[in-house]
Amino acid sequence: MIFILAITDWLKSQSVLEISGVISGILCVYLAARNNIWSWPFAIISVSLYIIIFFEAKLYADAGLQVYFLITNIYGWYFWSRKSEQEDKVPVSFATRKSLLISLAAILIFTLLLGTFLYKGTDASFPYLDSFCTACSLVAQLFLARKIIENWLIWIFVDVIYVGVYLVKDLHLTAGMYALYVLIATMGYINWKKEYKQSKLPLNT
Incomplete structure (x- = not known):
């Protein structure tokens, strides 16, 4: 009983804005992992809310990231709606070696430039770590939009880091959401890889 009351009091202390962002965020990632196009409307709702949440928490790189999202x-x-008449949905694919190398270089450059700007010009928390996670997320989100399977591996890596950051910033619900994202991203990687292999199987004649 005491435990239930403690959970109830804790939930009451959370902001409606963050709760709404968490719910819509979980729905959009779960649907994306299931390769369901309806993930995108929920994603739009979630990132719109988190623009406000992260700005208030002085996580400016994350706030800017939500605008990009x-x-x-x-x-x-x-892009996901652009399927051909012969396809049920746009097929998933793997990244090319060239795109991976370009992405890695972009992450390193972006982290250095944005991290330095935030460190010298703002009161941002964790300027370089926040910038690195932001850079990785930029690549992961683009890969997701293009249905590139490696997006899930990047998300798993970044989300583990974000869990720690948000715990430190007392965004407990958001930290819990990102912990759940790690599990969903793992499921997404497995599902998309399985779907890719099935798409390469020869059709029965």
């Missing part, structure tokens, strides 16, 4: 969510919704 908003744009790529709209693009992802469009």
